[in-house]
Amino acid sequence: MNSSMAVQSNTERDPPLLRLEGVWREFALAKGRSLTAVRDFTLDIGRGEAVGLVGESGSGKSTIARLALNLLPTSRGRVYFDGQDLGTLPDTRLRALRARMQMVFQDPWGALNPRHTIGRLLEEPLLLHRSMDPASRRQRAVELAERVQLGSALLDRYPAQLSGGQLQRVCIARALATEPDLLVLDEPTSSLDVSVRADILGLLDRLRRETGVAMLFISHDIESVQAVCDRVVVLYLGCELESGPIRQVLEQPAHPYTQALLSARLPLDPSIQQTRIKLEGEIPSPLAAPPGCPFATRCPIAIDECSARLPALRIRPDTVFEGSSWRTRCIRVDTA
Numbered sequence: 408m409n410s411s412m413a414v415q416s417n418t419e420r421d422p423p424l425l426r427l428e429g430v431w432r433e434f435a436l437a438k439g440r441s442l443t444a445v446r447d448f449t450l451d452i453g454r455g456e457a458v459g460l461v462g463e464s465g466s467g468k469s470t471i472a473r474l475a476l477n478l479l480p481t482s483r484g485r486v487y488f489d490g491q492d493l494g495t496l497p498d499t500r501l502r503a504l505r506a507r508m509q510m511v512f513q514d515p516w517g518a519l520n521p522r523h524t525i526g527r528l529l530e531e532p533l534l535l536h537r538s539m540d541p542a543s544r545r546q547r548a549v550e551l552a553e554r555v556q557l558g559s560a561l562l563d564r565y566p567a568q569l570s571g572g573q574l575q576r577v578c579i580a581r582a583l584a585t586e587p588d589l590l591v592l593d594e595p596t597s598s599l600d601v602s603v604r605a606d607i608l609g610l611l612d613r614l615r616r617e618t619g620v621a622m623l624f625i626s627h628d629i630e631s632v633q634a635v636c637d638r639v640v641v642l643y644l645g646c647e648l649e650s651g652p653i654r655q656v657l658e659q660p661a662h663p664y665t666q667a668l669l670s671a672r673l674p675l676d677p678s679i680q681q682t683r684i685k686l687e688g689e690i691p692s693p694l695a696a697p698p699g700c701p702f703a704t705r706c707p708i709a710i711d712e713c714s715a716r717l718p719a720l721r722i723r724p725d726t727v728f729e730g731s732s733w734r735t736r737c738i739r740v741d742t743a
Contacts, residue, residue: 422490423451424588424621425475430484432470442693444470446646446701447717454588457615457622459632459653462642463690468625472593475623476508477501489588506536509582513594515574519566525577526562532584551580555610572603576610583614591623596631608634629669633657641665644693644701647720651733661735664702700736708739
């Protein structure tokens with residue numbers, strides 16, 4: 408974890424920049440059926456803080472990203488940005504807030520118009536959200552390119568002339584153009600090779616320290632989250648199962664699912680012996696999610712009570728670290 412103590416202690420005192428409060432998201436399907444993508448999800452992100460969401464494909468990560476920016480409405484629950492309920496704001500006020508919360512998508516090739524030059528792509532957010540003359544916009548584009556370590560000579564090129572890593576830097580620069588308070592990054596490195604991925608993660612960590620931007624970082628890769636984030640939230644079938652300071656969760660995972668997820672990692676030191684926890688059975692369909700703990704059908708320590716109702720999130724008081732508490736959704740974990 409590369410964040411400063413000052414950032415964490417500020418998030419303890421200040422109200423959150425982003426708050427998702429008891430959020431559910433259901434999608435109506437044919438024949439009266441529905442799919443529950445997100446279930447009873449609550450999250451606070453403070454100014455300058457980076458929080459990671461990890462989980463397997465289909466766990467609800469990308470849906471939460473879109474709920475956080477009001478790109479999708481909630482079925483239940485509320486989303487607040489800087490104290491304002493996004494679901495109740497008129498379009499004009501919501502449009503004004505867009506400059507303060509930006510998104511970086513997984514696929515940089517699909518996110519950029521191939522007919523526009525890189526310079527034009529970097530200037531577009533300024534055309535939408537800032538009153539600037541052409542010369543000022545061009546100068547800002549040059550500054551943004553330099554900030555993400557792209558040479559200004561690339562501004563006259565087109566997306567097809569850049570590599571995947573360069574294109575993702577363009578996407579990050581575009582997201583930073585309006586000096587947002589929050590970046591939501593949806594699997595920003597999953598389409599890149601390992602060496603380029605490391606460069607992008609280093610860039611994101613540096614930009615956060617330099618600009619103070621808060622981040623919601625979504626990934627299936629815990630190592631990527633560890634490189635950037637202060638806290639981590641572990642998702643399974645649209646439900647938070649564990650969250651807390653990333654160092655604590657990685658070193659002392661409490662929930663059986665987190666333990667299994669971490670056991671699948673390859674240790675950096677090949678001499679370290681690590682026991683893989685193999686889960687039996689398949690992930691239940693979100694069309695027929697279990698009424699109780701979503702992990703109960705595969706959990707090695709589940710009892711009948713686990714399947715009766717959705718367990719509440721439980722906090723262990725002695726694990727508060729720099730204003731961030733450890734919590735888990737498991738009745739078998741001792742929180743006394």
